[in-house]
Amino acid sequence: MAMDCKNYDFQKIEPFWQKKWLANQTFHAECLSPAEKYYVLDMFPYPSSMGLHIGHPEGYTASDILARYKWANGFNVLHPMGWDAFGLPAEQHAIATGQHPSINTAINIERFRTQIQSFGFAIDWNREVDTTNPHYYRWTQWIFLQLFKHGLAYVDDKPVWWCPELKSVLANEEVINGRSERGNFPVERKNLRQWVLKITKYADKLLDGLEDIDWPNSTKRQQIAWIGRSEGLEIDFEIIPGGSKIPVYTTRPDTIFGATFLVLAPEHELVEQTTTTENQEKVQEYIRNTKKKSDLERTDLAKEKSGVFTGSFAKNPFNGEQIPIWIADYVLVSYGTGAIMAVPAHDERDFEFAQKFNISIKQVIAPPTSENSGENENPENSLFYKNNLPFCGDGILVNSGKLNGSTTEEAKKKIMQQAEQCGFGRRAVKYKLRDWLFSRQRYWGEPIPILWIERSLYDRALTEKKTYFLDLVPHIAVSYKKNNVEWCAIPLMDNQLPLKLPETNIYLPSDDGESPLVHAKQWLNVFVNPSTGEISAEPQMGFIPAIRETNTMPQWAGSCWYYLRYMSPHYEEGLVDPQAEAYWKSPDFYIGGAEHAVLHLLYARFWHLFLYDIGAISATHEPFKKLFHQGIILGNDGNKMSKSRGNVVNPDDIVQQYGADSLRLYEMFLGPLDAMKPWSTQGIEGVYRFLKKIWALYIDGEGKVKKFLAEDNATIDRLLHETIKKVTEDIEKLQFNTAIAQMMIFINGAQKIGISRQTAVVFLQLLAPFAPHIAEELWARLGENFSVSKIKWPTYDPSKLATDQVKIILQINGKMRDEIAVNSSATQEMVEEIAWKQSRFMTFLSGKKIVKKIYIPGKILNIVVK
RNA sequence: GCUCAAGUGGUGGAAUGGUAGACACGCCAGAUUUAGGAUCUGGUGCUGCGAGGCGUGAGGGUUCGAAUCCCUCCUUGAGCACCA
Numbered sequence: 001m002a003m004d005c006k007n008y009d010f011q012k013i014e015p016f017w018q019k020k021w022l023a024n025q026t027f028h029a030e031c032l033s034p035a036e037k038y039y040v041l042d043m044f045p046y047p048s049s050m051g052l053h054i055g056h057p058e059g060y061t062a063s064d065i066l067a068r069y070k071w072a073n074g075f076n077v078l079h080p081m082g083w084d085a086f087g088l089p090a091e092q093h094a095i096a097t098g099q100h101p102s103i104n105t106a107i108n109i110e111r112f113r114t115q116i117q118s119f120g121f122a123i124d125w126n127r128e129v130d131t132t133n134p135h136y137y138r139w140t141q142w143i144f145l146q147l148f149k150h151g152l153a154y155v156d157d158k159p160v161w162w163c164p165e166l167k168s169v170l171a172n173e174e175v176i177n178g179r180s181e182r183g184n185f186p187v188e189r190k191n192l193r194q195w196v197l198k199i200t201k202y203a204d205k206l207l208d209g210l211e212d213i214d215w216p217n218s219t220k221r222q223q224i225a226w227i228g229r230s231e232g233l234e235i236d237f238e239i240i241p242g243g244s245k246i247p248v249y250t251t252r253p254d255t256i257f258g259a260t261f262l263v264l265a266p267e268h269e270l271v272e273q274t275t276t277t278e279n280q281e282k283v284q285e286y287i288r289n290t291k292k293k294s295d296l297e298r299t300d301l302a303k304e305k306s307g308v309f310t311g312s313f314a315k316n317p318f319n320g321e322q323i324p325i326w327i328a329d330y331v332l333v334s335y336g337t338g339a340i341m342a343v344p345a346h347d348e349r350d351f352e353f354a355q356k357f358n359i360s361i362k363q364v365i366a367p368p369t370s371e372n373s374g375e376n377e378n379p380e381n382s383l384f385y386k387n388n389l390p391f392c393g394d395g396i397l398v399n400s401g402k403l404n405g406s407t408t409e410e411a412k413k414k415i416m417q418q419a420e421q422c423g424f425g426r427r428a429v430k431y432k433l434r435d436w437l438f439s440r441q442r443y444w445g446e447p448i449p450i451l452w453i454e455r456s457l458y459d460r461a462l463t464e465k466k467t468y469f470l471d472l473v474p475h476i477a478v479s480y481k482k483n484n485v486e487w488c489a490i491p492l493m494d495n496q497l498p499l500k501l502p503e504t505n506i507y508l509p510s511d512d513g514e515s516p517l518v519h520a521k522q523w524l525n526v527f528v529n530p531s532t533g534e535i536s537a538e539p540q541m542g543f544i545p546a547i548r549e550t551n552t553m554p555q556w557a558g559s560c561w562y563y564l565r566y567m568s569p570h571y572e573e574g575l576v577d578p579q580a581e582a583y584w585k586s587p588d589f590y591i592g593g594a595e596h597a598v599l600h601l602l603y604a605r606f607w608h609l610f611l612y613d614i615g616a617i618s619a620t621h622e623p624f625k626k627l628f629h630q631g632i633i634l635g636n637d638g639n640k641m642s643k644s645r646g647n648v649v650n651p652d653d654i655v656q657q658y659g660a661d662s663l664r665l666y667e668m669f670l671g672p673l674d675a676m677k678p679w680s681t682q683g684i685e686g687v688y689r690f691l692k693k694i695w696a697l698y699i700d701g702e703g704k705v706k707k708f709l710a711e712d713n714a715t716i717d718r719l720l721h722e723t724i725k726k727v728t729e730d731i732e733k734l735q736f737n738t739a740i741a742q743m744m745i746f747i748n749g750a751q752k753i754g755i756s757r758q759t760a761v762v763f764l765q766l767l768a769p770f771a772p773h774i775a776e777e778l779w780a781r782l783g784e785n786f787s788v789s790k791i792k793w794p795t796y797d798p799s800k801l802a803t804d805q806v807k808i809i810l811q812i813n814g815k816m817r818d819e820i821a822v823n824s825s826a827t828q829e830m831v832e833e834i835a836w837k838q839s840r841f842m843t844f845l846s847g848k849k850i851v852k853k854i855y856i857p858g859k860i861l862n863i864v865v866k
Numbered sequence: 867g868c869u870c871a872a873g874u875g876g877u878g879g880a881a882u883g884g885u886a887g888a889c890a891c892g893c894c895a896g897a898u899u900u901a902g903g904a905u906c907u908g909g910u911g912c913u914g915c916g917a918g919g920c921g922u923g924a925g926g927g928u929u930c931g932a933a934u935c936c937c938u939c940c941u942u943g944a945g946c947a948c949c950a
Contacts, residue, residue, distance in 0.1 A: 221945080690890085
């Protein structure tokens with residue numbers, strides 16, 4: 001017992017039990033316990049200076065209910081918490097104050113931990129992880145080096161998204177409608193040397209893996225769309241005059257006879273070759289204009305198509321037709337072959353373009369009609385369909401020579417076959433997914449554990465085979481050229497990890513894409529012994545000059561594998577203890593916001609699949625078997641909570657005023673867990689009253705346990721078993737709102753009728769996952785053993801649910817007219833006999849002719865009349 | 867524009883083919899109280915004196931029976947947005 005308080009004094013009760021759970025390590029997850037494991041994972045928070053948001057405890061409470069429920073069912077539960085602590089706000093604070101970001105980060109973590117502990121979650125605090133701790137990021141760096149060694153990390157200086165405001169590059173996934181995902185600042189294209197991870201190599205595995213995991217459909221769909229796999233045909237068109245070939249990519253080879261022009265992207269390498277002398281000027285001007293446009297303009301001004309004719313023609317290899325070659329910026333150089341065959345009759349974009357530039361439109365697909373299956377199609381009579389162009393669906397081929405009458409599906413097959421046989425085309429698979437841009441020009445991130453040395457020294461070390469990095473570098477060297485010197489990347493050795501961030505007082509990146517780490521000159525320029533890997537700050541015999549990589553990793557790096565670290569957070573021999581990994585495998589339940597659908601959740605799956613492939617882990621291919629997104633909690637006014645709207649609810653205030661149990665209960669009672677729902681300041685009163693009612697049912701005005709009934713009456717007995725059933729089933733289905741409603745029904749009944757001591761005990765077990773503090777307190781006052789969350793979960797007795805009397809609804813033409821109570825074993829004849837005696841029911845039947853009777857045993861008797 | 871999801875009292879929501887509105891908020895009345903607060907009891911979809919009638923975004927359909935299944939439209943939310 002916490003205190004001998006008389007009233008429901010949550011301010012005394014809650015901290016007492018929180019301390020007790022911590023001190024007793026009540027929720028410590030024992031690795032390799034003989035019990036079956038259950039791993040509940042929350043998306044770990046970024047510890048911002050704003051403190052915890054009211055949305056945080058929503059997901060955390062849901063996972064906590066599950067964790068406590070599983071403990072009570074005999075599972076060995078892993079429910080950890082940690083900090084995704086690298087990130088921009090801490091760095092911006094450092095820039096503003098000149099203070100090292102680790103100081104502020106530590107303060108914020110402290111505050112988050114205190115806040116999270118004030119909710120009484122059954123977390124194993126021994127397993128806390130912090131992505132900014134060198135003991136942690138040592139292994140983030142180690143994973144990077146594995147990716148490097150396997151040729152999945154390389155440098156590139158293609159155009160990348162650059163955000164001038166953040167002074168950093170961003171990944172494709174971090175750019176939304178031409179603005180940064182964080183901060184909503186405009187971004188532009190810039191050529192910079194950057195580290196890139198070859199996530200595209202895992203495109204198919206990332207796609208296939210989605211099939212056997214239990215995730216929200218919308219999230220799966222988003223990942224599928226992001227990967228954007230398509231199957232099609234690459235077809236070579238011959239340039240007239242000239243004779244060289246332009247490969248185009250299409251997913252609709254069946255429309256090949258409808259191609260009336262060909263379009264090159266403005267950046268396409270054959271632009272110069274295809275442009276005739278008299279069109280030179282116009283084409284160059286068009287390309288100049290395109291370059292001036294930002295990517296935002298180029299994609300956002302989708303309304304009006306633009307383009308220019310090159311003067312050349314291309315020969316359609318299927319029918320020998322010559323079609324004009326145009327240049328237009330609606331074709332992207334980075335997708336497919338950067339060139340398309342345009343079929344205006346069956347593609348909206350091509351249609352729009354053809355209309356604007358007066359290019360002919362030729363229909364080759366007729367929409368399928370219900371009556372004919374293609375045989376009666378009259379190719380000459382296609383005028384009828386012209387009004388409906390462009391028609392982009394599947395149909396029947398017309399105007400396509402011997403393919404006329406084929407379906408889209410048949411025609412695709414035939415044309416692909418023909419193209420491959422004749423050698424002017426080949427099947428191809430394309431993806432929208434691009435490689436993951438992995439470096440950032442920031443201070444507050446994991447340093448990339450790479451040294452750069454000159455090419456000749458690199459080659460010499462490898463040919464002489466007397467070097468530590470012989471097996472640690474990819475087959476093809478990762479290199480770049482600057483001022484005519486070529487630099488090659490070599491890794492640090494495992495025992496040189498973690499590569500810690502150097503001390504500096506300059507945290508601001510430069511305007512031209514230089515990381516603040518370049519200012520740490522001592523750290524930056526070193527000497528390395530190529531045979532031993534030894535690093536020295538001073539030149540030495542046998543050492544060669546090297547420069548450290550100055551970019552850091554993006555914030556997503558640390559969160560890609562934290563769920564593995566929780567399994568053995570103090571293990572020093574590897575990222576995860578193989579025994580722990582074999583036992584815990586992967587999270588059984590993962591809950592977090594839907595905003596990470598294509599960022600964290602795609603990156604983490606990529607790393608997991610990779611780690612599995614290289615044998616670093618071995619239990620599962622996919623990291624997150626079951627995923628759930630909690631809904632957003634809106635402000636009182638139905639709008640998103642924001643400082644500017646003044647509708648922000650601070651969880652600390654709620655805990656202060658109503659207690660953590662009320663907050664937990666209320667957030668779960670608001671509505672379905674995945675729904676977006678508005679906070680109501682008045683609404684929380686309801687659950688608070690519920691808790692006070694429970695208190696009053698157990699404890700008298702003197703703070704003593706009340707006298708319970710010697711025995712339950714039948715109504716309460718049935719209600720208890722109904723409640724056990726409903727609460728148990730609803731927890732399994734994550735329908736916490738209705739589970740709480742059922743407990744309220746129980747308490748309302750208990751208040752009227754009274755309950756036995758045994759029933760009072762069982763109810764506390766049901767309540768404990770939702771409101772653990774009050775449940776633990778009353779449990780202790782009843783003299784039961786600590787802890788209520790570790791006692792075997794109650795089961796219901798089905799025989800108690802059966803009743804000897806059932807209610808039958810009497811309907812006429814499906815409308816409820818009366819109800820009767822009958823013996824539960826009553827037959828239809830017996831029910832009818834009683835029904836016919838009901839005067840109210842009979843008044844509805846009088847003068848009507850009975851057509852049919854429908855009887856659903858135990859539920860309904862419906863009389864159909866005329 | 868395309869794709870997906872969802873529309874139920876004054877409010878949050880319950881019911882996924884069988885009594886629409888569980889549970890809760892709010893509101894009304896009463897009890898207790900010097901008063902307020904707290905607590906307890908009863909009521910509360912709309913309409914009608916009543917029997918009853920109407921009612922789940924709108925319209926249509928399937929069914930003995932539809933909030934639930936199907937079609938069309940409207941609204942809201944989410945995602946994608948020249949990916950050929």
